[in-house]
Amino acid sequence: MITAGVDIGSTSSKVVVLEDGKKILSKVIIPVGAGSSGPARAFEQSIREVNLSREDIKRVIATGYGRTHFPGADQQITEITCHARGVYELLPGVRTIIDIGGQDAKAIRVGQGGIVSNFIMNDKCAAGTGRFLEVMSRILEINIEDLADLAALAENPASISNTCTVFAESEVISQLSGGTSREDVAAGIVNSVVGRVAGLVKRLGVQSEVVMTGGVCLNWMIIRMMEKELAIPVMASPMAQLTGALGAALFAFESAR
Amino acid sequence: MTQLKELLSTLEHVAKHPAQVINKCLEDKRLMIGCTPEYCPEEIVYAAGMLPVGLWGGATSIRNANQYFPAFACSLVQTTLELGMRGVYDQLAGVIIPAHCDHLKCFGQDWKVAVPQVRFIPLAHPINRKLEAAVEYLKSEYSRIKSVLEEIGGKPISHQDLSEAIEVYNLHRKTLREFTLIARDYCTTITPSVRHNVIKSGYFMDKLEHTQLVNSLIGELKKAPPEEWKGQKVVLTGIMAEPKEILDMFEEYGLAVAADDLAQESRQFRTDVPEGKDPLERLARHWSCMEGCSLLYDPQKNRRFMLKTMAEESRADGVVACIMKFCEMEEFDYPIYKKTLEEAEIPLLYLELDLATPSLEQVRTRIQSFAEMISLKP
Numbered sequence: 328m329i330t331a332g333v334d335i336g337s338t339s340s341k342v343v344v345l346e347d348g349k350k351i352l353s354k355v356i357i358p359v360g361a362g363s364s365g366p367a368r369a370f371e372q373s374i375r376e377v378n379l380s381r382e383d384i385k386r387v388i389a390t391g392y393g394r395t396h397f398p399g400a401d402q403q404i405t406e407i408t409c410h411a412r413g414v415y416e417l418l419p420g421v422r423t424i425i426d427i428g429g430q431d432a433k434a435i436r437v438g439q440g441g442i443v444s445n446f447i448m449n450d451k452c453a454a455g456t457g458r459f460l461e462v463m464s465r466i467l468e469i470n471i472e473d474l475a476d477l478a479a480l481a482e483n484p485a486s487i488s489n490t491c492t493v494f495a496e497s498e499v500i501s502q503l504s505g506g507t508s509r510e511d512v513a514a515g516i517v518n519s520v521v522g523r524v525a526g527l528v529k530r531l532g533v534q535s536e537v538v539m540t541g542g543v544c545l546n547w548m549i550i551r552m553m554e555k556e557l558a559i560p561v562m563a564s565p566m567a568q569l570t571g572a573l574g575a576a577l578f579a580f581e582s583a584r
Numbered sequence: 585m586t587q588l589k590e591l592l593s594t595l596e597h598v599a600k601h602p603a604q605v606i607n608k609c610l611e612d613k614r615l616m617i618g619c620t621p622e623y624c625p626e627e628i629v630y631a632a633g634m635l636p637v638g639l640w641g642g643a644t645s646i647r648n649a650n651q652y653f654p655a656f657a658c659s660l661v662q663t664t665l666e667l668g669m670r671g672v673y674d675q676l677a678g679v680i681i682p683a684h685c686d687h688l689k690c691f692g693q694d695w696k697v698a699v700p701q702v703r704f705i706p707l708a709h710p711i712n713r714k715l716e717a718a719v720e721y722l723k724s725e726y727s728r729i730k731s732v733l734e735e736i737g738g739k740p741i742s743h744q745d746l747s748e749a750i751e752v753y754n755l756h757r758k759t760l761r762e763f764t765l766i767a768r769d770y771c772t773t774i775t776p777s778v779r780h781n782v783i784k785s786g787y788f789m790d791k792l793e794h795t796q797l798v799n800s801l802i803g804e805l806k807k808a809p810p811e812e813w814k815g816q817k818v819v820l821t822g823i824m825a826e827p828k829e830i831l832d833m834f835e836e837y838g839l840a841v842a843a844d845d846l847a848q849e850s851r852q853f854r855t856d857v858p859e860g861k862d863p864l865e866r867l868a869r870h871w872s873c874m875e876g877c878s879l880l881y882d883p884q885k886n887r888r889f890m891l892k893t894m895a896e897e898s899r900a901d902g903v904v905a906c907i908m909k910f911c912e913m914e915e916f917d918y919p920i921y922k923k924t925l926e927e928a929e930i931p932l933l934y935l936e937l938d939l940a941t942p943s944l945e946q947v948r949t950r951i952q953s954f955a956e957m958i959s960l961k962p
């Protein structure tokens with residue numbers, strides 16, 4: 328049986344196509360999300376790659392911020408529930424998930440059988456989210472993927488506020504014009520996100536094992552700083568930003584069975 | 585069944601279109617007094633022959649009230665002042681504004697200058713409310729309000745008027761308590777928003793009339809056997825469960841309301857005005873008798889135990905904290921009851937609400953995730 332999970336985030340669309348709830352047939356990431364052509368394109372591409380049509384897919388579950396607006400879905404489940412399911416499949420020992428999304432951050436407690444037993448969401452401000460990293464990378468004139476490497480070269484990480492993106496933006500500009508090195512500013516940016524999100528995780532209660540999901544977990548510097556901040560090892564999800572789509576595809580398989 | 589539908593639609597109509605009821609009141613030449621959150625002595629207004637009208641803000645954007653309030657004032661006071669400044673409450677003969685929290689303290693002062701056409705009637709409750717001196721003090725506050733209302737209405741308010749009003753209100757309280765108990769057995773018919781509208785409509789109607797309608801509703805509900813409910817049930821706590829879209833989301837994700845601990849709902853009617861000889865003293869003593877609200881001084885913080893018992897007795901699958909954004913009163917209580925509920929393994933959702941700028945998609949994710957969480961719970 329073939330099922331699919333479509334995770335429509337605010338900045339990207341991710342699809343996982345699964346056979347019999349086990350074998351990943353295709354996975355696609357398109358860097359545009361809710362409200363764009365991204366979700367439809369990602370879905371099309373994921374089934375085309377394996378020569379399938381929509382009729383071949385027994386069940387499609389949409390998740391993520393744009394889940395309610397994806398016309399091809401049979402059901403919608405939130406990214407919180409889907410990330411927990413995806414992580415449980417990949418790393419069954421995980422109890423704490425940190426998911427830094429495009430415009431919010433979540434700390435999720437995974438209970439028995441991969442079921443969420445508690446969660447906290449931060450969506451008040453872009454501070455502590457992927458959007459924050461994006462805005463700051465633009466000021467530093469680098470690609471977001473290069474932020475970790477730049478931050479690793481810091482000698483004296485700058486101190487950058489983590490309460491408001493707009494203030495942080497002007498802080499970064501004034502630090503740069505005041506002569507602080509780009510490396511130190513980059514490290515300050517990473518610290519800022521980590522500080523904000525770690526606060527969220529501490530509120531939930533840190534329980535081993537801890538994993539990070541979402542695109543931000545590809546930033547190895549954030550993982551390392553998070554470990555330091557939480558004083559516990561933190562892993563990156565092997566499927567990074569595809570973890571939620573995997574969870575959705577698994578739910579689709581379980582409910583269609 | 586038709587009768588049931590008619591009753592529900594009447595109550596829903598009143599909750600959604602209070603202006604029509606108010607126009608009727610104007611035609612009847614009955615004066616109206618606005619009663620702002622959270623606790624006003626409506627019985628005195630009723631005893632004066634006037635209609636107490638609940639003013640609990642509304643879904644509107646802020647264009648004028650921000651001249652008086654900083655951005656971090658709760659949307660309940662901001663939207664109420666906004667509507668006042670736009671002239672929505674001009675038909676009222678006065679408005680009673682208590683000073684339970686810092687925002688309400690400013691609100692009263694702001695009202696005086698921002699909405700001068702509607703007379704401001706201040707009210708300050710005693711904090712240390714269990715003392716006899718507190719009852720005496722509050723009685724003097726109520727006596728002052730009574731004099732203001734006598735002046736507005738042009739006629740005295742007798743002891744008998746007050747005692748009769750208390751009876752009307754206590755009967756109304758009893759009826760709403762009965763309704764909330766019955767409602768949990770008819771979750772398909774009494775959806776979260778239907779339940780809310782039944783209670784909310786009482787803020788715009790004569791309490792006698794509302795009592796009759798709710799009584800008939802209870803009678804109609806009882807004619808059918810209790811409905812089977814396949815979804816989950818939650819207890820709502822906080823100041824109020826608005827904007828209305830959130831209640832629709834509860835319904836969409838299979839959540840029914842088992843019981844509530846909301847200031848706009850059950851906290852208003854779960855405690856009767858006590859017996860006694862002097863009606864003003866009885867009203868003042870009511871304030872000492874109420875329990876379990878963030879606005880009531882309670883050094884033992886018994887609300888946490890009340891909530892736990894409420895969730896257990898109503899067999900709720902979880903508790904939803906409807907926290908009005910920037911409401912410190914509720915925020916202070918939250919960590920205390922969170923700990924108690926966690927110890928009892930009762931799932932709890934923190935839902936931050938804003939009447940003026942609701943970010944509903946994030947709220948949707950929270951509600952849906954919580955519904956998924958409690959429905960999948962092993």
Ligand code: SF4
Nearest residue numbers: 658685687908911913
């Ligand atoms: S909601 Fe909270 S802050 Fe607002 S008026 Fe009520 S008690 Fe005060």
